[in-house]
Amino acid sequence: MDKKTISADGTSIAYEISGDGPAVILVSGAMSTGGTVAPLAVPLSERFRVVAYDRRGRGESGDTRPYSVEREVEDLAALIDSVGGEALLYGISSGAALVLEAAASGLPVRRVAVYEVPFAVYEGGAEERAEYTARLTEALGQGRRGDAVELFLRLAGMAEQMIQGARQSPMWAGMETIAPSLAYDNAVMGDGLVPRDRLAAITVPVLAIAGSASPAWMHEAARAVAESVPGGSYRSLEGQTHMVEPDVLAPVLAEFFAS
Template sequence: MEIVTSADGTPIATRTTGSGPTVVIVNGALSTARDAQEIARAFADIGLRAVTYDRRARGDSGDAAPAEPLREVEDLAAVIAASGSEASVIGHSSGAVLALYAAGEGVPMSRLFLSEPPFRFGAGDPAADLTERLQALVDDGRPGDAVVLFQREGVGLPEAFIEQFRASPGFDQVARLGRSTVYDVLVTQRTSTPTAAMLGVSMPVTILRGSETMPILVSAASRLAAAMPDAEFVEVPESIGHRMDPEATARIVAARLT
């Protein structure tokens, strides 16, 4: 593990696997760099250098109040700069939203891969006060309740699924990421409809979508592809249930970088 210092002084924990063209992996909600190790190894096995990192308020990375999406943009910029080479970026879920937001803000990246970004295009956005309610739960020492609220209102998961997950052995570990839900809601609210700067990024963009995923993600990928006519759209049959298949994704990325 290595520590990169972001623009505001916050430490960001990174991990590097393999050698070759560099790809920075930006995780989605309720995950850390360790959750990306399987795909990082798949990238390394196919001849890529994978850089994973704990997004702000997760894992071994730090945080600073108040929560602000532009701090996450600065974090990604710092990770790319510290990679020591020209880097491509692949983001998954809210990580894809963050990656495209960062590209629109001018963060340099040679190529961008967007896996199932949950753009809502202004339809069915969560309540405007969701971030405040999430932060209040975290401040009250109830990060697990923040995770549940995020799953219920931020993602829209069925109540039965939420209750089953809450009763599972892994819930306590995920509950530690309660503060990170504030960031995920902030960045997806701010860019529910991608800005002109995001849609007009200059680097090549590939939009990835699994064959079996949530309807909102199918719609989001189609609408984003239509709004970015120069972007490439790739359906990945092996990616099921809003999860990037490591080997299939690695093949797609490597074919465009090597």
């Protein structure tokens, strides 16, 4: 990350820009940094000025306590100000929940696209989120970062054998480093349910996307988001999963953002 901006609470937010044109800010999900969404910046930068940034508490960005979702919205406000005072927003997974909250908060955004925001639309979803919250809070409070990462991977549906394999891999240390930010993503997700009333406050167009190869509840969640936003629309990407391919997603985003 070669640039930095200062958020309202004094936190340094690291970012990089590629391309030229209308500004598009890419927002990553849990256990990720700006580098995670950087591959998407490559095709988008042919038509847009693309911003990839490290959310607070990860990568090269700072972290100021206490955390609140409002502070992360202020981070986006600082980034928008840095790129001219107006932007288009894209978020994936819990990062999608953050950009929806930013839009509902009235930030100067023109359009918002979200990919597979994991709101629970299935029976027991709220209870599952509440149990995860309690166990995550306990693990992080006791400094058990590895256990916190395991909790998240289980919530994400990773098989136990794969989790244990990941724990023995070289990447595990890096995952433990940003484990405290799991609490931030959890806060962004609220009670885990679709915040219909909050989404109804969004006044800009929103495109909610899901991959056709993802679980059915992901599509239901995307549809629920689209239905809750006055200017919402839904789209399915053929053959895609939660690990969406940048070259497949980028043309869809470019078409929507250029509308």
